[in-house]
Amino acid sequence: MFSVAVSPKEFLQLFFPEKQYVGFATLPNQVHRKSVKKGFDFTLMVAGESGMGKSTLVNSLFLTDLYKDRKLLNAEERINQTVEIIKHTVDIEEKGVKLKLTIVDTPGFGDAVNNNECWKPITDYIDQQFEQYFRDESGLNRKNIQDNRVHCCLYFIPPFGHGLRPVDVEFMKALHEKVNVVPLIAKADCLTPSEIKKLKDRVRDEIERFGIKVYQFPECDSDEDEEFKQLDKELKECCPFAVIGSNTVVEARGQRVRGRLYPWGIVEVENQSHCDFVKLRNILIRSHMHDLKDVTCDMHYENYRAQCIQDMTSKLTQDNRMESPIPMLPLPTPDVETDRLIKMKDEELARMQEMLNKMQQQIHDGKDQ
Amino acid sequence: MAATDVDIFSNEEKRNLSLGGHVGFDSLPDQLVSKSVTQGFCFNILCVGETGIGKSTLMNTLFNTMFENEEASHYQNGVCMRPRTYDLQESNVHLKLTIVDTVGFGDQINKEESYKPIVDYIDTQFENYLQEELKIKRSLFNYHDGRVHICLYFIAPTGHSLKSLDLVTMKKLDSKVNIIPIIAKADTISKSELHKFKIKIMSELVSNGVQIYQFPTDDHAVTEINSSMNAHLPFAVVGSVEEVKVGNKTVRARQYPWGVVQVENESHCDFVKLREMLIRVNMEDLREQTHARHYELYRRCKLEEMGFTDTDPDCQPFSLQETYEAKRKEFMGDLQKKEEEMRQMFVNKVKETEAELKEKERELHNKFEQLKHMHQEEKRKVEEKRRDLEEEMNAFNRRKVAAETLSLAQPLKKDKDKKK
Numbered sequence: 001m002f003s004v005a006v007s008p009k010e011f012l013q014l015f016f017p018e019k020q021y022v023g024f025a026t027l028p029n030q031v032h033r034k035s036v037k038k039g040f041d042f043t044l045m046v047a048g049e050s051g052m053g054k055s056t057l058v059n060s061l062f063l064t065d066l067y068k069d070r071k072l073l074n075a076e077e078r079i080n081q082t083v084e085i086i087k088h089t090v091d092i093e094e095k096g097v098k099l100k101l102t103i104v105d106t107p108g109f110g111d112a113v114n115n116n117e118c119w120k121p122i123t124d125y126i127d128q129q130f131e132q133y134f135r136d137e138s139g140l141n142r143k144n145i146q147d148n149r150v151h152c153c154l155y156f157i158p159p160f161g162h163g164l165r166p167v168d169v170e171f172m173k174a175l176h177e178k179v180n181v182v183p184l185i186a187k188a189d190c191l192t193p194s195e196i197k198k199l200k201d202r203v204r205d206e207i208e209r210f211g212i213k214v215y216q217f218p219e220c221d222s223d224e225d226e227e228f229k230q231l232d233k234e235l236k237e238c239c240p241f242a243v244i245g246s247n248t249v250v251e252a253r254g255q256r257v258r259g260r261l262y263p264w265g266i267v268e269v270e271n272q273s274h275c276d277f278v279k280l281r282n283i284l285i286r287s288h289m290h291d292l293k294d295v296t297c298d299m300h301y302e303n304y305r306a307q308c309i310q311d312m313t314s315k316l317t318q319d320n321r322m323e324s325p326i327p328m329l330p331l332p333t334p335d336v337e338t339d340r341l342i343k344m345k346d347e348e349l350a351r352m353q354e355m356l357n358k359m360q361q362q363i364h365d366g367k368d369q
Numbered sequence: 370m371a372a373t374d375v376d377i378f379s380n381e382e383k384r385n386l387s388l389g390g391h392v393g394f395d396s397l398p399d400q401l402v403s404k405s406v407t408q409g410f411c412f413n414i415l416c417v418g419e420t421g422i423g424k425s426t427l428m429n430t431l432f433n434t435m436f437e438n439e440e441a442s443h444y445q446n447g448v449c450m451r452p453r454t455y456d457l458q459e460s461n462v463h464l465k466l467t468i469v470d471t472v473g474f475g476d477q478i479n480k481e482e483s484y485k486p487i488v489d490y491i492d493t494q495f496e497n498y499l500q501e502e503l504k505i506k507r508s509l510f511n512y513h514d515g516r517v518h519i520c521l522y523f524i525a526p527t528g529h530s531l532k533s534l535d536l537v538t539m540k541k542l543d544s545k546v547n548i549i550p551i552i553a554k555a556d557t558i559s560k561s562e563l564h565k566f567k568i569k570i571m572s573e574l575v576s577n578g579v580q581i582y583q584f585p586t587d588d589h590a591v592t593e594i595n596s597s598m599n600a601h602l603p604f605a606v607v608g609s610v611e612e613v614k615v616g617n618k619t620v621r622a623r624q625y626p627w628g629v630v631q632v633e634n635e636s637h638c639d640f641v642k643l644r645e646m647l648i649r650v651n652m653e654d655l656r657e658q659t660h661a662r663h664y665e666l667y668r669r670c671k672l673e674e675m676g677f678t679d680t681d682p683d684c685q686p687f688s689l690q691e692t693y694e695a696k697r698k699e700f701m702g703d704l705q706k707k708e709e710e711m712r713q714m715f716v717n718k719v720k721e722t723e724a725e726l727k728e729k730e731r732e733l734h735n736k737f738e739q740l741k742h743m744h745q746e747e748k749r750k751v752e753e754k755r756r757d758l759e760e761e762m763n764a765f766n767r768r769k770v771a772a773e774t775l776s777l778a779q780p781l782k783k784d785k786d787k788k789k
Contacts (some may be wrong), residue, residue, distance in 0.1 A: 023459075023649040024457070024648050027464070030654070031405050031653050033590055033653075035397075064387070142665060281392075285394050291400070302507065355719075
């Protein structure tokens with residue numbers, strides 16, 4: 001096995017046009033072509049209390065109106081509200097690239113008076129999607145598997161407090177190993193820049209202190225240029241993003257932009273000095289959408305799958321039986337119970353063998369006499 | 370307490386929405402591409418053809434490098450597979466190329482088993498991938514994929530038709546791998562002969578139901594070129610790594626006394642077409658077909674063999690749980706039976722050994738009795754003899770005593786006689 005580095009195409013074309021060019025450098029183009037033809041899909045979950053601006057933010061992100069004719073509940077209707085899971089699926093297309101976007105909404109989260117385990121329906125939903133995918137993947141006919149796994153969860157932290165509240169912490173801890181959690185500070189137009197900074201620092205500290213694993217943007221390669229690395233650093237320091245959303249278009253600085261009109265000024269959604277909306281959009285859609293999907297597939301789903309299989313194997317060995325062929329033929333990780341049984345049986349066999357040998361010996365001796 | 374009923378329903382059907390501006394997800398394909406480029410690509414080619422037909426030369430010509438290989442001998446016992454992996458790079462694209470050679474194909478006198486090593490190799494690669502996919506802790510994204518993506522089948526340029534070995538082998542391979550048949554050493558066939566030859570080959574393949582790889586015509590970007598190429602199958606190729614000066618250029622060619630066959634001249638041979646199709650246009654599609662069609666077929670057959678079905682007799686989809694339960698009961702039953710058998714076997718063996726021991730004991734006992742008997746006999750005899758001896762001794766003693774008394778009395782009498 002040896003490496004061959006072929007000189008750059010341009011150089012060679014000077015001297016030997018078409019000579020040394022094999023052509024597999026077109027592979028990325030082939031991949032590009034095929035992926036455009038196949039289309040993409042993405043599932044985004046938004047979670048947070050009512051009135052945090054989730055729907056508005058989603059509309060702003062995707063520049064479309066997903067939530068038509070919503071019925072908002074009154075306070076008394078919410079006292080015993082259950083958490084629902086509502087999916088909206090839309091097909092959007094841009095420059096020939098088709099995206100099947102699914103927004104998973106969680107109305108009712110944190111709205112009731114007693115919010116014990118209000119995240120359970122959400123974790124159940126995520127697990128259900130994993131299970132559905134696992135079942136499909138293990139089936140015999142895998143032609144048209146639908147991937148409904150949740151790729152990203154935007155969690156809206158209210159800006160009115162001093163940091164994370166217990167329900168925020170509990171929610172993120174329940175979800176951080178199942179889905180990519182991106183925390184956001186909602187309705188950031190009620191905070192001044194210094195207040196935002198303080199709140200962000202506070203939230204970052206608490207996230208670290210409580211051991212919450214939010215989605216980490218992948219490190220950029222060391223051979224990227226300085227500008228890129230600088231941008232990357234800035235991005236990381238900006239987390240959690242303070243966002244503002246808007247459903248209305250206002251006139252600002254001679255242009256029509258999405259924004260919120262106040263007596264004291266106009267808040268522009270896409271103005272980087274007003275809020276981090278643009279950064280969030282870039283991260284979520286323009287640069288890391290695929291990475292979010294990859295992390296979901298390669299990490300969260302694999303963890304779920306491994307856990308699932310291990311649960312099933314341990315259930316089977318509970319009946320004092322040695323390894324059974326799980327339909328998935330995984331290599332079962334040996335646990336204490338199985339080891340003990342195996343040892344016992346081995347000893348028994350050894351004893352029987354010894355007795356047999358002794359008898360054989362006796363016969364042999366008797367013959368010799 | 371918030372009740373934890375979950376209402377999961379999508380209350381709207383999928384619908385198309387128009388966007389109010391530039392969102393930016395049109396960069397998604399680029400994100401995917403940059404990820405694949407970082408990961409690197411891998412491609413596996415299987416070359417099947419007789420010894421000396423030009424497989425290695427064609428690979429060298431296609432990829433413009435001298436892959437190391439020695440000439441194979443004609444005297445191999447059987448067909449053996451020789452995979453070699455190379456790392457190639459072109460601009461910023463890394464390719465891990467594996468070329469699998471079939472050494473000794475077509476050389477044996479009896480070629481009935483020739484296809485077996487090839488099919489086994491392909492199946493082994495599928496099996497390895499399947500095993501990796503079924504592991505608990507798996508890492509599919511950095512797994513070195515060894516599945517064969519394309520099989521180039523080299524047809525000897527007889528000018529008549531396929532050989533019987535070719536037909537048999539291709540039929541065995543067509544459901545497992547993408548096959549592209551090529552006519553090797555095409556510089557021995559003239560244009561008109563070639564035309565007839567190609568038609569004959571394709572008709573033979575069709576009439577025998579051999580499914581060769583069709584270049585995909587459903588992607589509008591490449592439909593035209595692919596469908597026109599489909600009509601040129603099988604490609605007639607000439608390979609060469611030697612360079613010959615033609616006019617004012619130096620090209621790869623074969624020099625004959627009657628002329629120069631240029632490899633990259635489209636009117637001389639179909640090499641350029643093959644390179645175009647194989648590498649520049651359809652490489653990714655070949656990889657996809659291998660994964661989505663051939664591998665899935667293999668996986669399905671394998672799983673069905675092991676007894677796992679998607680639906681039970683009533684065509685209700687099995688839940689994984691039920692499958693597990695059923696399999697578990699079955700296996701527990703099997704295990705119990707096996708244990709019983711083993712126990713039974715052990716008991717039997719013990720009985721046997723005991724019986725043997727008893728037998729031996731009896732024998733020993735008999736022998737002992739015998740010996741004892743003998744011993745007693747001897748003893749009796751010896752006793753008798755002793756008694757006899759004693760009697761004799763006694764008799765002797767009596768006589769001796771008698772004789773002595775007699776001799777004592779005798780001498781007096783003799784003296785008396787002497788005195789007179």
